[in-house]
Amino acid sequence: MEAEHPRHLVIVDDEVDILDVLEDALTLEGYRVTPLRRGRDLLDLLERAPVDLIILDLRLEQENGLRVAQQVRERSPIPIMMLTGKGDETDRILGLEMAADDFLMKPFNLREVIARVRALLRRSTELSVTPRTLSAEPQGGLVFDGWQLNLSRRQLFNPKGEAVELTSGEFNLLAVMVQSPNRVLSRDVLLERTHGRETESFDRTIDVLVLRLRRKLEENPKAPRYIKTERGMGYRFEASVSQL
Structure with a gap:
């Protein structure tokens, strides 16, 4: 992992157990993790500190996780992974359409969470594909x-x-x-x-x-x-x- 400059992840979930488990697992992977229980705290944090990735619960207490994601997206292209305990595809489609970059259902496997976080961070900084049609990788674009x-x-x-x-x-x-x-x-x-x-x-x-x-x-x-x-x-x- 990046010991000198760890990537900053923010987890927003109103379930304390979920926050604790994710914070521990991702901290052990070398990330700097900020756990939050309210979407409005996330929006405040974005005004003060750089964030590399957000893990956001769809069903926040007294808040709409989709609306929070949309508000984040209006400000920044930060990668967003949405979590939900409801297995309704309509929610997943709506979440992706509004703002999310990935979607993970609860209960989840921690190794899968870590793998998806790595993939999202990688894709947010570099292309994960090699150009197939153009002969050389474009320098400017x-x-x-x-x-x-x-x-x-x-x-x-x-x-x-x-x-x-x-x-x-x-x-x-x-x-x-x-x-x-x-x-x-x-x-x-x-x-x-x-x-x-x-x-x-x-x-x-x-x-x-x-x-x-x-x-x-x-x-x-x-x-x-x-x-x-x-x-x-x-x-x-x-x-x-x-x-x-």
Whole structure:
């Protein structure tokens, strides 16, 4: 682990036992962990200190975890892993659509939590895939129709030169698609390249991230120009892509 500069994780859960278990496990892994019981305390902390990753319970006492995640997302692209004890796929889809980068059901295995934390942190700082279509790794980034995707800084700029805020999950998916333009990529392939081979994420994860990306990229998300749906197959990024 990073002994000199440990990554700062914040856990928000109103169950003290969950907070204690996660704090102990992640501290032993070398992370700096701040446990909180209220979402509003998280929002206050974000004003004062840098945070690398948030683990947030969906069902907070007297608070809506989804709303807290959305408020975080309005301020920052910090990776968010949401926890819930309810096995309803609708909650997972809603959480991903609103703000989350990953979702873990209670009760959970601590080794899985640690593995997912590592994966989210890794994906938030570097691409987990190797470019397959372009011959050499782009130094500055990739360009399509005036849009610029800076892989090293993990930023997207629109044709006006304005930065477009992307979550970690959105950026990773867009990077995978832009690096394989005009090719059909199945949901399974996209899940593997963005979440890893051992992910337990579900098919709708990709669909929800595509929905979010279309809202930010497309002039008309219902008639997308770039991210095309290939019925029964997956998605295709349609554009001429070049290196900066």
